Amino acid sequence: MNWQTDLIQISGFFYKIWLITKKRTYHIFEILFWPAIGLVSVGLLTRFLSLSSEMVAFILIGVIALSVVQIGQLDMSYLILYSIWNKSLKHEMAAPVGVSHIIVGTWTMGVVHSVLVFALLSFFSERAFGFRFVDAGLLPLILFFLGLSLTSAVVGILVCALAFRFGGRSHVAANSVVSVLALLSGIYYPVSVLPDPVRAVSVIIPLTYFLEYFRSFFGFAPSGAHPLLTGYALVLAYLILACLALAYSIHHSQKSGIILRMSE
Amino acid sequence: MESSSERDLPGSKTGMHPAVEIRGIEKIYPSTGRTASIHALKGIDLTIERGTIFCVLGPNGAGKTTLISILAGLILPDAGEGRIWGLNLLKQRRRIRAVVNFASGQANLPDNFTSDEILNYFGMLYGLPKKERRRKTEELIVFFELDRHRKVPFNQLSTGLKQRLALAKSLVNDPAILFLDEPTGRLDPAVAQLIRSRLIQWRKVHDTTIILTTHQMDEADQLSDRIAFLKEGRIIRVGGADDLKQSIAFQQRLIIEGRNLDGPARIIEELEGFAIVEAEEGRLICRMDSGVDSLNSILEKLLTAGAVLENLEVTKPTLGDVFIELANRSDSD
Numbered sequence: 001m002n003w004q005t006d007l008i009q010i011s012g013f014f015y016k017i018w019l020i021t022k023k024r025t026y027h028i029f030e031i032l033f034w035p036a037i038g039l040v041s042v043g044l045l046t047r048f049l050s051l052s053s054e055m056v057a058f059i060l061i062g063v064i065a066l067s068v069v070q071i072g073q074l075d076m077s078y079l080i081l082y083s084i085w086n087k088s089l090k091h092e093m094a095a096p097v098g099v100s101h102i103i104v105g106t107w108t109m110g111v112v113h114s115v116l117v118f119a120l121l122s123f124f125s126e127r128a129f130g131f132r133f134v135d136a137g138l139l140p141l142i143l144f145f146l147g148l149s150l151t152s153a154v155v156g157i158l159v160c161a162l163a164f165r166f167g168g169r170s171h172v173a174a175n176s177v178v179s180v181l182a183l184l185s186g187i188y189y190p191v192s193v194l195p196d197p198v199r200a201v202s203v204i205i206p207l208t209y210f211l212e213y214f215r216s217f218f219g220f221a222p223s224g225a226h227p228l229l230t231g232y233a234l235v236l237a238y239l240i241l242a243c244l245a246l247a248y249s250i251h252h253s254q255k256s257g258i259i260l261r262m263s264e
Numbered sequence: 265m266e267s268s269s270e271r272d273l274p275g276s277k278t279g280m281h282p283a284v285e286i287r288g289i290e291k292i293y294p295s296t297g298r299t300a301s302i303h304a305l306k307g308i309d310l311t312i313e314r315g316t317i318f319c320v321l322g323p324n325g326a327g328k329t330t331l332i333s334i335l336a337g338l339i340l341p342d343a344g345e346g347r348i349w350g351l352n353l354l355k356q357r358r359r360i361r362a363v364v365n366f367a368s369g370q371a372n373l374p375d376n377f378t379s380d381e382i383l384n385y386f387g388m389l390y391g392l393p394k395k396e397r398r399r400k401t402e403e404l405i406v407f408f409e410l411d412r413h414r415k416v417p418f419n420q421l422s423t424g425l426k427q428r429l430a431l432a433k434s435l436v437n438d439p440a441i442l443f444l445d446e447p448t449g450r451l452d453p454a455v456a457q458l459i460r461s462r463l464i465q466w467r468k469v470h471d472t473t474i475i476l477t478t479h480q481m482d483e484a485d486q487l488s489d490r491i492a493f494l495k496e497g498r499i500i501r502v503g504g505a506d507d508l509k510q511s512i513a514f515q516q517r518l519i520i521e522g523r524n525l526d527g528p529a530r531i532i533e534e535l536e537g538f539a540i541v542e543a544e545e546g547r548l549i550c551r552m553d554s555g556v557d558s559l560n561s562i563l564e565k566l567l568t569a570g571a572v573l574e575n576l577e578v579t580k581p582t583l584g585d586v587f588i589e590l591a592n593r594s595d596s597d
Contacts (some may be wrong), residue, residue, distance in 0.1 A: 008391045019377055019381055256294055264371075
């Protein structure tokens with residue numbers, strides 16, 4: 001196998017997600033419609049509550065971050081779930097592809113979709129609620145976005161790992177993991193308001209630190225000294241663990257024969 | 265082309281390795297809580313030469329799909345070793361997957377993708393460059409007569425067209441070994457015959473080794489160079505179709521049609537070397553262990569017993585007879 005072949009195989013998974021997006025209206029809704037509805041609803045709530053511009057920034061950063069993570073992971077999750085629903089998984093796994101092809105191919109499309117959502121929601125938030133993301137500066141914005149995208153990769157890979165273990169039922173995880181992250185990482189509030197045992201969990205979630213980092217540019221002091229470094233260290237560690245979990249799940253599905261049952 | 269270069273590596277078509285060489289392959293599916301564990305393969309030894317069409321026959325649950333799935337690199341064996349196209353079955357599975365391909369009778373491919381998109385997608389998974397993918401897609405679309413349906417989503421194709429597309433997909437990387445799991449099982453005879461003829465044609469041109477499972481005995485007879493009979497996870501017989509037919513206990517099949525056959529039926533059952541395998545109103549199908557010479561004596565007994573004969577037919581055993589005999593044979597036989 002050479003790198004050109006690897007590139008073609010990676011683009012194969014990118015191509016599949018692109019076809020799914022193009023052909024499934026529901027997927028387009030998930031990517032664009034619901035995040036926009038979420039942002040407008042929460043934005044209007046901040047107006048109703050007459051929140052200060054800083055508090056509006058605090059909330060909208062959370063809303064957009066949540067959408068980016070959710071959309072980024074959906075593409076990865078759907079690659080495997082769609083194959084399971086179509087019972088075509090064994091044909092794809094019979095090809096000479098590995099975990100890295102699946103992850104890079106789907107994550108790349110996840111990033112493309114996330115950029116689209118990020119741009120759309122940023123435009124909305126500026127026009128409708130006067131909040132400008134770019135005020136934090138281009139580099140912090142890129143670092144924040146990259147952190148969110150890596151977080152979405154961790155979630156997406158974990159859902160894929162669950163799918164190889166538990167089949168189509170794992171779609172529940174695709175929809176609920178991000179909601180749990182929203183609860184624990186302080187999407188709509190600072191984690192300091194969480195009860196102590198829950199806060200202990202929030203400190204091991206990278207999203208907590210990426211939010212603290214970006215909100216620091218809008219007047220909210222982070223709880224630790226290096227939120228960005230901590231966030232990246234955690235997300236990279238989880239990324240490695242998630243890849244190992246996916247590799248193990250694929251191995252287990254081949255050892256136990258689940259992969260055949262999922263294709264019948 | 266990547267797949268071609270892989271084919272040239274350890275086991276090129278001019279190389280010395282057989283297409284498949286496995287020893288002591290075992291597979292146990294673990295208990296799932298609701299089902300007990302299943303010992304699907306119990307020490308399979310098998311050698312398949314290059315360029316042959318090799319058929320695996322056996323009753324349901326014999327382990328055919330498991331065997332073919334292990335050989336195609338889809339699932340892992342629990343014990344044993346082997347080489348596929350000269351590559352280590354356990355350590356070089358990705359490289360094996362690059363030189364083989366797979367299709368099954370359950371043609372499940374991405375639902376709303378068209379034929380063009382499916383072939384393009386799988387071409388990418390096998391690492392074919394764009395030009396090569398286009399050429400291959402055209403070749404396979406024409407070869408399997410899918411031209412009029414190339415823009416139709418998979419879930420709107422008929423069963424026969426789906427199966428043709430699944431086979432086209434399985435040839436997208438020009439595989440050295442093609443694994444087919446009951447490829448015509450759900451098809452009407454005309455489409456099944458079309459697919460068989462295409463496979464023969466493809467093998468002639470590309471010298472592809474084809475390994476298939478089937479329940480269609482005529483298909484096995486028509487296609488196979490060699491056949492293995494699998495039962496309860498073990499290979500109990502390997503050979504050419506003619507060898508297998510000669511290897512079973514009976515030599516002839518006698519079909520008697522007429523009236524008043526009930527009495528004669530009892531007489532036949534008592535004769536040594538004769539057995540009734542099927543009896544219905546006005547028709548008996550018997551197996552004869554002896555040759556045609558003993559026909560005279562049986563005819564005499566039939567007429568003496570009052571049978572009115574309308575038709576008599578003596579035929580050679582079929583592969584179906586071999587299947588029934590081997591499937592019904594107890595382990596101690």
